[in-house]
Amino acid sequence: MFKIGLIINPLAGLGGSVALKGSDGMAEQARALGAEPRALARTQLALAELADLNDRLMMFTVGGDMGETVCRQLNLPFETCYQPASPSTADDTRNAVARLVEQGIDLLLFAGGDGTARDVCAAAPESLCVLGIPAGVKIHSGVYGVTPAGTGRLLAKLVRGEPVSLMAADVMDIDEVAFREGRVRARRYGEMLIPGELSYVQAVKVSGVESDELVLTDIADDIIERMQEHDDCYYIMGSGSTVAAVMERLELDNTLLGVDLVYQQRLLASDLDARGLYQHIRDKKCKLVITLIGGQGHIFGRGNQQLSPEVIKAVGRDNIWLLATKTKLNSLQGRPLRVDTNEPELDRELGGLMRVITGYHDEVLVRVANPEDEAQ
Structure with missing residues (x-):
């Protein structure tokens, strides 16, 4: 609702x-x-x-x-x-x-x-x-x-x-x-x-087509600016090429298909599992930087099970920074984003509108909802 x-x-x-x-x-x-x-x-x-x-x-x-x-x-x-x-x-x-x-x-x-x-x-x-x-x-x-x-x-x-x-x-x-x-x-x-009225006008255009490379640079610059404003936070860097662009901009080694931990723009730990990640971040202020799977729209539960329910709860919904190009969002053809944390109650708590960072100082609102919740 x-x-x-x-x-x-x-x-x-x-x-x-x-x-x-x-x-x-x-x-x-x-x-x-x-x-x-x-x-x-x-x-x-x-x-x-x-x-x-x-x-x-x-x-x-x-x-x-x-x-x-x-x-x-x-x-x-x-x-x-x-x-x-x-x-x-x-x-x-x-x-x-x-x-x-x-x-x-x-x-x-x-x-x-x-x-x-x-x-x-x-x-x-x-x-x-x-x-x-x-x-x-x-x-x-x-x-x-x-x-x-x-x-x-x-x-x-x-x-x-x-x-x-x-x-x-x-x-x-x-x-x-x-x-x-x-x-x-x-x-x-x-x-x-x-x-604002959404027209999905591309943030950066090359010959009328969104340039992924330039858009990813825009997204990375936005995230780094946010990190500087929240210098006392630990940053969980999720998997995928969109997050990898942020790590590249930070000039830090990145685990493309894993989860890394950053503090004050320094790499603290690489390719963490769920238990190790939770031990690092429990009782600390942290943000989760994550992207979604293009075409599917999953945020959690597809290739990033290191982000366990325990970790997600420790971070909190309001501290999730979700990144995606508008091309990736358009590939969903209007379908909502999905979450599959293996805890139905947590999935419901993650539902609703979520901001997606799509460029430098550019965000859109996208709904997160699973089919079982949409049917209710």
Whole structure:
């Protein structure tokens, strides 16, 4: 199941139709001038794109008009995880974000304007993928879809398991008081990860065809930069030519069909077995650098049994760096990635969306799912 967190700012956009140039602190005045709420209706437009996908998703949302109302109206499967004040406030948005993150959501969907985006950004972890339904008066932030329906179509791609690029987008807001006086004062408040429309445009092209050699160099440069940022970690280097490109860039000997261990860009051990690997990394901060098998899509269980369930658990899902060229991903023809750790429960825990590093500062989201779990 694709887990969607949903937060609606029911006051978003109230000030627009009555020329108040914003809604922050203006809800009562806007209503007195005859403004009609729009956030719920715009959320309905977005979520209507999921009408045929009820069996693939689960909504985790907020009570009343902050989410529950729309889920009921559209007969979406949902759980209410937080009850807001009446009327709801910015604190409710921030508190709801924290509560929804606890549910292990794959994506946080929110409806509002730049003020709502700021509140979400303040509370959301950097690793959380978010997507905004434009419902505010001013939309300077880059975290919103161009239209509610467009937002819904992009979300449907994710629910269907189609790989979608990740990108960082700025959260912007303006001083509404100054804006009402005719002065625009925009300020950047941070950035959040959003799904971008995937076209699988190649990161590096030679005569219109992806060059594996250049793409592998791009991937290797990205990984080495990450290693420098996490210099206190041990790095388990999995098998395969994609990981071998990283080792070559590091100028380290590599076991093409084995597993090596690197620390501070030095080779500590080569061709480790499962027991030896676990003894090296237990109780240590570590990352696993691994690729998938082209055409099959297996991450674990095909030629890398050194990465035992014990090792994978010690590393943790969030510390897996999965590498692949987009050519390799395209060879799967839309099929999800597979895991075969020999522990069904661990296989299920590894399921869901996983980032795949496909170039220098270039990632896509791809679903990990086994057939037995897809059938449930």
